[in-house]
Amino acid sequence: MTSLTVEKPPPAEPEAPTRTTKNLARRLVPFGYLSPTVVLIVVLMVVPIIMVISYSFRDNVIVQENSVFAGFANYTEVLTDPDFTAALKNTFIFITVSMVAHLLLGLAFAMMLNSGLLSGVTKAIFRVVYVLPWLFTIAVIAVIWRLLLDPAGVVNYVLQTLGIVQDGVNWLGDPGSALWVVTFVNIWSGYPFFMISLLAGLQGIPGELYEAASVDGANPWQKFWNVTIPQLRPVIISMAVLDLIWTSQQFALIWMMTGGGPLNSTEMLSTFTYKLAFSEYEFATASASAVIVLLLTMILAFFYVRQQRER
Amino acid sequence: MTATSAKGRRTLAKTGLIIGLTLGGLFAGLPVLWMLSTSFKANGEVFQNPPRLTTENFSFDAYTEILGNGAQLRFFLNSYIVAIAVTLLTLLVAVLASYAFSRFTFPFAKTINAVIVSVQAVPPITLVIPYFGLVVALGLYNTYPGLILTHMVFTLPYAIIMMTAYFNTLPKELDESVKVDGGNSWTALWRILVPISVPGLIAVGVYTFMISWNEYLFALALTRTDDMRTVPIGIQLLMGQHSYEWNQMMAMSILGSIPVLVLFLIFQRRFIGGLTSGAVKA
Numbered sequence: 001m002t003s004l005t006v007e008k009p010p011p012a013e014p015e016a017p018t019r020t021t022k023n024l025a026r027r028l029v030p031f032g033y034l035s036p037t038v039v040l041i042v043v044l045m046v047v048p049i050i051m052v053i054s055y056s057f058r059d060n061v062i063v064q065e066n067s068v069f070a071g072f073a074n075y076t077e078v079l080t081d082p083d084f085t086a087a088l089k090n091t092f093i094f095i096t097v098s099m100v101a102h103l104l105l106g107l108a109f110a111m112m113l114n115s116g117l118l119s120g121v122t123k124a125i126f127r128v129v130y131v132l133p134w135l136f137t138i139a140v141i142a143v144i145w146r147l148l149l150d151p152a153g154v155v156n157y158v159l160q161t162l163g164i165v166q167d168g169v170n171w172l173g174d175p176g177s178a179l180w181v182v183t184f185v186n187i188w189s190g191y192p193f194f195m196i197s198l199l200a201g202l203q204g205i206p207g208e209l210y211e212a213a214s215v216d217g218a219n220p221w222q223k224f225w226n227v228t229i230p231q232l233r234p235v236i237i238s239m240a241v242l243d244l245i246w247t248s249q250q251f252a253l254i255w256m257m258t259g260g261g262p263l264n265s266t267e268m269l270s271t272f273t274y275k276l277a278f279s280e281y282e283f284a285t286a287s288a289s290a291v292i293v294l295l296l297t298m299i300l301a302f303f304y305v306r307q308q309r310e311r
Numbered sequence: 312m313t314a315t316s317a318k319g320r321r322t323l324a325k326t327g328l329i330i331g332l333t334l335g336g337l338f339a340g341l342p343v344l345w346m347l348s349t350s351f352k353a354n355g356e357v358f359q360n361p362p363r364l365t366t367e368n369f370s371f372d373a374y375t376e377i378l379g380n381g382a383q384l385r386f387f388l389n390s391y392i393v394a395i396a397v398t399l400l401t402l403l404v405a406v407l408a409s410y411a412f413s414r415f416t417f418p419f420a421k422t423i424n425a426v427i428v429s430v431q432a433v434p435p436i437t438l439v440i441p442y443f444g445l446v447v448a449l450g451l452y453n454t455y456p457g458l459i460l461t462h463m464v465f466t467l468p469y470a471i472i473m474m475t476a477y478f479n480t481l482p483k484e485l486d487e488s489v490k491v492d493g494g495n496s497w498t499a500l501w502r503i504l505v506p507i508s509v510p511g512l513i514a515v516g517v518y519t520f521m522i523s524w525n526e527y528l529f530a531l532a533l534t535r536t537d538d539m540r541t542v543p544i545g546i547q548l549l550m551g552q553h554s555y556e557w558n559q560m561m562a563m564s565i566l567g568s569i570p571v572l573v574l575f576l577i578f579q580r581r582f583i584g585g586l587t588s589g590a591v592k593a
Contacts, residue, residue: 029496030415034423037408037471044464045430048441055440062444112332117325126332129340135575136343137525139543140564143550144346147557152358154345188342249434252527256547270436277440278532290437301432 049294055287062283074288084289086264087272094183094268095247101187102243103236106194111228113195114202127199134192142256145185146172172258175265182257182266186250194239201235202228241304245297269293350374350561357557373562383563385538386545390524390567392455393541397462397523398516404463405470405515406508410500412471413478414486430468438464439532446533453535461529466519473518477511478504517578521571542567 031038055061059070078084109130113123133141148155151168159165171181205228213223229236251270254260260267260275273293277286344364349357350373352366377383411417412424442461443452451457485507486499494502505512530541540548546567549560 027417030411030417030420033407033411033415036404037427037467038423040404040463040467041426041430044461045433045438048438048445049433051441051444052437055444062447108331109335112328112335115328117321117328118332122332126336129336131575132339132343135572136564136568137543137571138527139525139546140346140568143546143560143564144342146550147349147357147561148342148345150358152360154362157360157362188338192339245432249436251436252543255527255531256550270434273436274439274528274532277443283440283444287440290434290440293434294437297432297434297437301429304432 052287052290052294055284056291059284061287063281067284070284074285075292077285078289078292083264083267084269084272087260087267087269090179090264090266091248091268093179094186094250095244097180097183098186098190098247099240099243102191102194103240105187105191106198106239107232109191109195110198110202113199130195131192133189134196136189138189138252139256141185141189142253145181145188146257149181173262175263178258178262178265182254185257186247186253189253190243190247194243197235197239198232201232205231238304241300244300245304248293248297248300269296346561346564349558350565352558354556354558373556373558374566376559377563377566382537383545383549386540386542387566389455389539390542391570393458393462393530394520394523394570396455396459397466398519400459401463401466401470401519402512402516405467405474406500406505406512408471409474409478410496410504412475414483414496427468427471430464433464435465435528439528442529443532452533453539455539457533458530458541461533462523462526465526466522469522470515470519473515474508474511477508477515481507514578517574520574524571 056074057070057072058067059073060067113127113130115123136144147153149171150156151170153168155171156165156168160168169177171177209227209231210223213227218226249270250268251274254266254268254271255274258266260271269289270293273286273289276282276289348364348366351369351371353368353370353372356366356368408427412420438461446452446454446457446461449457451460481504486496486503489499489503490496524541525543526541527543530544534540534544537548546560546563549556549563
């Protein structure tokens, strides 16, 4: 800004200073439009992240007035807690199984909805039905599935009638099944977002690619592997990373279906951290756990950004 | 191959497709249908054996019970207040920021944009602990402003990204013509750009409303009294108090889903028509 005025000294022009001021004011205009956003991002993200990091290195935070420096003690406590290790393992299983199922179901449903064999009305009706699980809040999804999975509920009735189980199974009360059940419900609630994105991706594939493949004598299976999948690859990778981030953050579903139990079998990093803070009021240890979750997410986000750049 | 076998194969593919679609439809739709049917049953019938989707004692009792209860209605009132305030504030702030990103070149634009995008990756569980400290310190614990403010951390980044993309589709000549007539960028934004962006604003607004209406973690941690709870927390409270009155819980779930379901239908229509409608023609 200053270099401009120095390089071109306007001799004997009285309006020159005003012009410079106007120029500066004009440069500041976009920042004026951005200022509410910047203030909110600082208040809602930058300051809180600094706060949580500072909490994690201290003791007696929030609930007591005089907090003391604790070094890495909170981190040691979290990382050596067997419940944390269990939560890490459960979160890993929950994310991996959910992601694979979201992708497979989303792709299968999107391809059926994209088929040229059916009328537009039929496809529109099925599209609305398939999107349904996405439209309900997690609290509602948790309540629906608790009703369906009740030991006296309809899922057990169907399985008993088919001879798959003997007595009514307490799906959410059994440590052996609870994690798989909450993962299943998460799959049910999350596939529509993949489906919508993949459907848009499918509709964007140029028809000439399939025609060219037909000319080369490709069968439907070869067309799928050599045209559809490569064309969808960018969407699939983006959705997979986003799903990874979202699923790792899933709190409400676990909290309302099992609360992390029975016997920690569905404990996730989010429920573990929440309990430390808001059930046990161990805000300092909870902050250390929250920072670890943030670091893990940042690693995922880093790979996401790098992959996006490579494209 | 002969024409008949090609036709036969087509029929076979179509049959397979319809079977696949129906199975998928049952997977997606049956739980929702079961919720709907349970909400019209008497509570004694909920776990009848064998289970039935229909009932002879069809009644709206569960609904009148919920709608006649001041405490439950309060959850709805709270959710409407918070979600509508979040939507209006998010739209206002996002329109200003998106205008800057879409129509100006300025230093650090990419950096600021990257920060806004990266907000989406920050885990809510990381933020909820400092938010608790923050809202208590600011005297906003258990208040509407505390919830409204914190919900915006989720709604704002998405709204800015969507709105910037929308503004980018509108030709720059539209709002620049105002400047030729002597107006400044502020008048160009509010006189020209915002009025023709109504379809985009509705799409962004509906999505913002959905996020706020469904938000659970902050609503749970940053409020304490029942008269400040939102619908998702209200459903959980109902589950704790009347865990045997499944018909009422299903009625509450349906009532709590109606705003989003209705808005989604409008959103779909607007989304198709809105994004493509000619801005230059207007």
